[in-house]
């Protein structure tokens with residue numbers, strides 16, 4: 001009882017000393033004056049699907065947080081049912097070649113920025129986290145999730161070949177056989193299942209609790225040297241990012257080629273129809 005009250009007081013304090021840093025329409029950044037932790041809230045209605053502008057806003061917010069010497073990043077959503085629905089599928093459908101290439105480069109850069117961020121990163125997953133939504137959470141160092149939501153990469157279910165950097169994000173969190181089965185089945189996990197396979201670290205009952213846990217995780221590095229921590233993280237993660245760092249053009253070319261195939265475009269059309277139909281029922 002005493003412990004939970006202390007927690008609540010702590011939570012209150014944290015909320016009081018939170019100050020606005022910089023916001024765009026698509027992202028909201030609040031920095032806690034005391035801890036230096038930045039909460040980056042995704043705010044692209046209705047479901048935080050990642051179009052070009054949103055990917056840009058996310059990357060730029062993360063870079064800004066790093067350059068302001070914040071002590072860590074908590075990634076979360078302003079939608080209380082959806083963390084992120086992944087890529088905006090409209091960017092992939094009958095695409096304008098130039099925009100698609102720019103879009104895909106932004107995806108690569110946003111991923112590298114988050115995955116190799118110098119500061120500790122934590123995801124407060126307060127809703128469904130699908131496909132690239134799951135990838136963003138998995139690219140963080142710590143994940144805490146609310147019950148009764150879903151998380152996973154179901155690309156193969158609707159005709160997507162999973163690109164290597166997405167495979168690698170899973171591989172840095174889960175053992176190879178688990179990744180293989182999950183990606184080949186296009187498996188979407190419930191919160192409880194995600195906990196069982198360690199795709200997430202903890203389950204909590206509210207967004208405030210999720211933010212608190214993430215802040216505690218970031219606080220656990222207080223006694224470490226930030227430069228040594230950042231370089232060690234980079235050393236551990238660089239092998240998974242090697243291909244994108246050294247040869248982003250090949251990944252870009254392969255992805256664009258694939259997205260433009262009739263096979264991909266047809267399955268995308270069907271998938272989008274299903275999504276819309278669901279709402280008309």
Ligand SMILES: CC/C=C\C/C=C\C/C=C\C/C=C/C(=O)SCCNC(=O)CCNC(=O)[C@H](O)C(C)(C)COP(=O)(O)OP(=O)(O)OC[C@H]1O[C@@H](n2cnc3c(N)ncnc32)[C@H](O)[C@@H]1OP(=O)(O)O
Pocket residue numbers: 046047049081082084085086087088089090128130131132133155160161162163166254255256258259275276279
């Ligand atoms: C060598 C290999 C090379 C290349 C491979 C190429 C590509 C593969 C790359 C990467 C893998 C894939 C990455 C992705 O991220 S693809 C995105 C996949 N995401 C989804 O399938 C999520 C679909 N959405 C949902 O399941 C639900 O919307 C959700 C559970 C998130 C929320 O449900 P809710 O009931 O709350 O909302 P809805 O009414 O369903 O949605 C509101 C509104 O938004 C539209 N919507 C939803 N998601 C998307 C999306 N991802 N893109 C675009 N639009 C989306 C939905 O249709 C609704 O629209 P409307 O009916 O007009 O209101």
